[in-house]
Amino acid sequence: MIKQKLRIRGMTCTHCEETVRGALERTGARVLKVSWKEGLALVEGGDPARIQQEVARAGYDVVDVEVLREDPGDASTPAGDAETRPTLLVIGSGSAAFAAAIEARRQGAEVQMITGDRFGGTCVNVGCVPSKFLLHRTAVLHTLQHPPAPFHGCEETVDMGALQKARKALIQTLLQEKYRDVADMWGIRRIPGKARFVSEEEVEVDGTRIRFDRVIIATGARPWIPPIEGLERVGFWTSTEALESPVVPKRLAVIGANAVGLELAQVYARLGSRVVLMEAQPRIAPFEEPEISAFLHEALEAQGIQILTGVRIRCEETSSSGKRVLCQEGYAPVDVDEILVATGRRPSTEGLNLEAAGVETDDRGAIRVDAYLTTTHPRIYAAGDVTPHPQFVYLASRMGQIAARNALGVARETFDPTLSPRVIFTDPEVAAVGLTEARARAQGYGVRSVVMDLEVVARARVEGRGGRVKLVMEEKTGRLLGVHLVMPRAGEVIFAAHLALRAGMTAQDLVDSFAPYLTYAESLRLAAQAADVDVHRLSCCA
Numbered sequence: 001m002i003k004q005k006l007r008i009r010g011m012t013c014t015h016c017e018e019t020v021r022g023a024l025e026r027t028g029a030r031v032l033k034v035s036w037k038e039g040l041a042l043v044e045g046g047d048p049a050r051i052q053q054e055v056a057r058a059g060y061d062v063v064d065v066e067v068l069r070e071d072p073g074d075a076s077t078p079a080g081d082a083e084t085r086p087t088l089l090v091i092g093s094g095s096a097a098f099a100a101a102i103e104a105r106r107q108g109a110e111v112q113m114i115t116g117d118r119f120g121g122t123c124v125n126v127g128c129v130p131s132k133f134l135l136h137r138t139a140v141l142h143t144l145q146h147p148p149a150p151f152h153g154c155e156e157t158v159d160m161g162a163l164q165k166a167r168k169a170l171i172q173t174l175l176q177e178k179y180r181d182v183a184d185m186w187g188i189r190r191i192p193g194k195a196r197f198v199s200e201e202e203v204e205v206d207g208t209r210i211r212f213d214r215v216i217i218a219t220g221a222r223p224w225i226p227p228i229e230g231l232e233r234v235g236f237w238t239s240t241e242a243l244e245s246p247v248v249p250k251r252l253a254v255i256g257a258n259a260v261g262l263e264l265a266q267v268y269a270r271l272g273s274r275v276v277l278m279e280a281q282p283r284i285a286p287f288e289e290p291e292i293s294a295f296l297h298e299a300l301e302a303q304g305i306q307i308l309t310g311v312r313i314r315c316e317e318t319s320s321s322g323k324r325v326l327c328q329e330g331y332a333p334v335d336v337d338e339i340l341v342a343t344g345r346r347p348s349t350e351g352l353n354l355e356a357a358g359v360e361t362d363d364r365g366a367i368r369v370d371a372y373l374t375t376t377h378p379r380i381y382a383a384g385d386v387t388p389h390p391q392f393v394y395l396a397s398r399m400g401q402i403a404a405r406n407a408l409g410v411a412r413e414t415f416d417p418t419l420s421p422r423v424i425f426t427d428p429e430v431a432a433v434g435l436t437e438a439r440a441r442a443q444g445y446g447v448r449s450v451v452m453d454l455e456v457v458a459r460a461r462v463e464g465r466g467g468r469v470k471l472v473m474e475e476k477t478g479r480l481l482g483v484h485l486v487m488p489r490a491g492e493v494i495f496a497a498h499l500a501l502r503a504g505m506t507a508q509d510l511v512d513s514f515a516p517y518l519t520y521a522e523s524l525r526l527a528a529q530a531a532d533v534d535v536h537r538l539s540c541c542a
Helices: 014-025 048-057 095-106 121-126 128-145 160-186 239-244 259-271 290-302 393-407 437-442 458-463 490-502 507-511 522-529
Strands: 003-009 030-035 040-044 061-068 087-091 110-114 189-191 195-197 202-205 208-211 214-217 221-223 251-255 274-279 306-309 313-316 323-327 334-336 338-341 345-347 380-382 422-424 429-434 447-453 468-474 480-487
Touching: 003 048, 014 030, 014 040, 014 048, 048 061, 061 095, 087 095, 095 110, 095 121, 095 160, 095 214, 095 393, 121 128, 121 160, 121 239, 128 160, 128 239, 128 259, 214 393, 239 259, 239 338, 251 259, 251 323, 251 334, 259 274, 259 290, 259 338, 259 422, 274 323, 274 334, 290 306, 290 429, 290 468, 290 480, 323 338, 380 393, 422 490, 429 490, 437 447, 437 468, 437 480, 447 522, 458 522, 468 522, 480 490, 480 522, 490 522, 507 522
Parallel strands: 087 110, 087 214, 110 189, 214 380, 251 274, 251 338, 274 306
Antiparallel strands: 003 040, 003 061, 030 040, 195 202, 202 208, 221 345, 313 323, 323 334, 422 429, 429 480, 447 468, 468 480
């Protein structure tokens, strides 16, 4: 009797196994195995069309079917020539890599994943997950120490050992559930080690050569260290060391005031460090609107963070404090215990020997790709932070999916990051989507903008919080071109703004919408109203 191996998406527990088993048995098939952890079922007999139908009716999806040999002792070898199934080689194991691998399996391809030296990539190990973990925990600490009236603050302290233990436990749990288990469920073959191209048709991993037909490079990015005089000599942290440190330095200099620097500066300030934030540009958050940067600057200074902007620095050792940062713009020397360098990330392409494969990079080391994410080698694609595109995990995931479909020839899709939102998870949060006012004017738009402080938003008044909204609109039509926020929960509100821009909505469309009362999202509607009326003269919800 013919055996079939079914890849089933959606099973998450033993109850799911029993539900799927029942669905399969209703088809008349003999069920040999159902595993939610592996995401598969083995059956004998049964009509394939009815199997698909019954599993779907139970709430799950059959994403792949392999017909196995009739030999009952063999439950793994597909019938026919295995080489007829397309094979995709994925280099990397982060968000872009996993998105590409899963999409390739959906399309019926075999996938080999070269995992690199840090399985799971940056986000889960030393990026989004641990940084937001520390931001949340230190926000709780800050609230306990500085609660709103009429409550009195507590003298709470931090057990860094316990905090770091909890961080590690979270990371290990996610690595197991979202990476190792997922790879097993989808049948993604993992190859530990680092890849190196040896020709236009082969890569080498720890001395073993692998011949490829199609490749997706998704090796992510690494911290970039600028050439600051004396920095290497005195020693420094990158974001990795800052996230993993078992101690809190009494004095900390943070070089770089974009997302990573801002977030970690606030983390350590709330842990008890005296933080000095240094930025070479004239303002912090230099890629955001000036009105947004100015509000954040004031908020962070009010929380005790010293901010120096427009500075050029050098470092030296001192016998008394260990490390000294000297600014060339007339500021006094800054003596610190540690220096955190958060000046951006560069694509991780070193060691790949891309020249051997004819894959070109730009002056930052990013792999050159076209709109289809094809490199200068027609069968090699790239996705995620290793490309010149904005370095956001949700963009990396989308790129991985598109690159996989294009590489396998099942689609011809382009990647367009134009309306990708961005968030800085400080308190208050900063979020934006679309064009800044300056960029809109540079693109030839007639522009009208409105800036509104959050004092007119009831939720902000109830919580005693401040913030600011800026809308950038096309002057004649009122069509939204950009939305820029600094406020609590800005990262949640910006999704509504993203949808509004995707839909081509105008400011009047926002005015005519239903914004739930006592939410921060109401700020979008009020800011749109502020384009034509004085919102201070309106009643609540008017």
